[in-house]
Amino acid sequence: MKRSDQRAEEHIELSRRYFLSLGAAGTLGLVASPLSAKGAARDAALERLVGELEYLTPPLEFRSVERGKPLPYKLPLEKRREVGLERDTWKLEVIPDAETPAAVNNPLTIEGGNAFTFADLMELGKQRAVRFLKIMTCNNIGRPLGMGLWEGVPLRDVIWRAQPVRRVRRVFYYGYHNDDPDQMFRSSLPIGRVLEDPPGWHPVILAYKLNGDFIPGVRGGPVRVIVPETYGFKSIKWLTHVVLTDLYHANDTYATESANDVDSIMKTFARFLHRPESVPAEKPIPLTGMAQVGMSGLEKVQYWLRPAGAEHPEDDPYFARAPWKDAEILGPPENWGGGLPDGKLPVGVRGFDPKSRKPRIWPMRYAMAHWAALLDPLPAGKYEVRCRTVDANGIGQPMPRPFRKSGRNAIQVLPLKVEG
Ligand SMILES: Nc1nc2c(c(=O)[nH]1)N[C@H]1C(S)=C(S)[C@@H](COP(=O)(O)O)O[C@H]1N2
Numbered sequence: 391m392k393r394s395d396q397r398a399e400e401h402i403e404l405s406r407r408y409f410l411s412l413g414a415a416g417t418l419g420l421v422a423s424p425l426s427a428k429g430a431a432r433d434a435a436l437e438r439l440v441g442e443l444e445y446l447t448p449p450l451e452f453r454s455v456e457r458g459k460p461l462p463y464k465l466p467l468e469k470r471r472e473v474g475l476e477r478d479t480w481k482l483e484v485i486p487d488a489e490t491p492a493a494v495n496n497p498l499t500i501e502g503g504n505a506f507t508f509a510d511l512m513e514l515g516k517q518r519a520v521r522f523l524k525i526m527t528c529n530n531i532g533r534p535l536g537m538g539l540w541e542g543v544p545l546r547d548v549i550w551r552a553q554p555v556r557r558v559r560r561v562f563y564y565g566y567h568n569d570d571p572d573q574m575f576r577s578s579l580p581i582g583r584v585l586e587d588p589p590g591w592h593p594v595i596l597a598y599k600l601n602g603d604f605i606p607g608v609r610g611g612p613v614r615v616i617v618p619e620t621y622g623f624k625s626i627k628w629l630t631h632v633v634l635t636d637l638y639h640a641n642d643t644y645a646t647e648s649a650n651d652v653d654s655i656m657k658t659f660a661r662f663l664h665r666p667e668s669v670p671a672e673k674p675i676p677l678t679g680m681a682q683v684g685m686s687g688l689e690k691v692q693y694w695l696r697p698a699g700a701e702h703p704e705d706d707p708y709f710a711r712a713p714w715k716d717a718e719i720l721g722p723p724e725n726w727g728g729g730l731p732d733g734k735l736p737v738g739v740r741g742f743d744p745k746s747r748k749p750r751i752w753p754m755r756y757a758m759a760h761w762a763a764l765l766d767p768l769p770a771g772k773y774e775v776r777c778r779t780v781d782a783n784g785i786g787q788p789m790p791r792p793f794r795k796s797g798r799n800a801i802q803v804l805p806l807k808v809e810g
């Protein structure tokens with residue numbers, strides 16, 4: 391058995407055991423599961439909240455992290471066409487970094503008349519298109535910006551057209567920035583990451599579709615890079631240039647400007663989506679949330695409630711010894727939302743079985759899963775409620791990587807008032 395397959399099976403095994411241990415009816419794929427307090431009947435309020443969860447984010451409802459004065463997609467149409475920010479005028483240059491000895495035989499340039507066009511991209515897409523789920527998260531913001539189904543072609547396919555021959559150690563890339571160096575937002579990757587995918591990873595792509603439609607300007611269209619396993623700053627919008635370089639280190643805008651950990655792979659963490667601020671006494675309390683699935687996978691989502699301001703031992707900053715309880719990780723949805731026609735995923739999404747159209751592994755890395763829990767009724771008073779993940783290595787959030795510049799993953803805490 392291939393190692394990646396083996397790992398996949400282990401993960402499915404874990405999930406199955408986990409669902410069985412919950413005593414829930416069925417295993418994977420249950421959305422409307424009996425979420426109930428201590429064997430009581432289904433809780434209608436929680437069922438309703440679970441029914442309202444939408445897996446994919448509509449493209450215009452992502453939160454944006456963007457720079458540019460003016461923002462490139464807000465330029466007048468005439469200007470957008472002129473600078474290649476419309477599909478029929480978009481052009482990508484793939485060039486060597488002249489400041490290094492990177493050797494590239496066939497640079498793709500506008501001047502040379504062989505820049506890579508949107509028509510070229512569509513033609514390549516007929517053979518090489520890939521589709522995958524990827525959550526967009528800014529490593530400086532505590533909750534994800536949006537969850538997408540992205541489609542594009544592997545960046546390496548276009549890089550090979552430029553015929554790199556030697557002394558290429560990294561690739562850096564940037565988008566339209568009003569021809570003002572101060573407005574440039576640049577990212578970089580080791581060339582090896584672009585040319586080859588570790589087991590189970592998706593390729594780095596030149597993306598042209600989001601949730602089945604062409605990527606709108608506000609989301610980085612006509613073409614943006616999507617790096618599946620990293621935080622948002624690697625996924626450059628309004629892409630115009632790919633530079634092959636012999637530099638041995640990252641030269642991302644965020645390396646110096648924001649002190650980001652530019653090598654960070656996404657982390658696993660949980661966030662609340664629904665949590666009532668005040669609830670009646672002696673009634674079960676419905677909670678829903680989402681969990682981003684980072685490089686170490688996701689085994690559990692947990693919650694913990696305590697009276698507001700209660701003491702906790704100082705030597706346990708991440709509440710590892712608190713009496714956390716398991717929430718239920720919800721299976722893949724029937725309706726994926728996000729503006730997909732009928733909420734159906736297209737065929738050929740990586741990681742999905744082509745016949746059943748069900749994911750082979752759930753939850754999927756670098757995507758997310760919803761979760762839900764029903765808290766036992768409480769006496770009147772002020773409380774605080776927390777949620778956290780436990781990754782597939784058994785490590786509770788925010789460990790093993792608690793530093794915020796490699797991605798914010800502090801344990802979320804919210805106040806909860808139970809009315810008398
Ligand atoms: N050209 C360009 N690409 C960019 C940025 C930018 O400012 N300019 N911001 C980056 C950052 S920091 C993040 S978190 C993501 C956000 O993507 P979104 O706006 O589609 O949610 O885009 C990235 N790509």
Ligand SMILES: [Mo]
Pocket residue numbers: 455527528529530622623
């Ligand atoms: Mo970001």
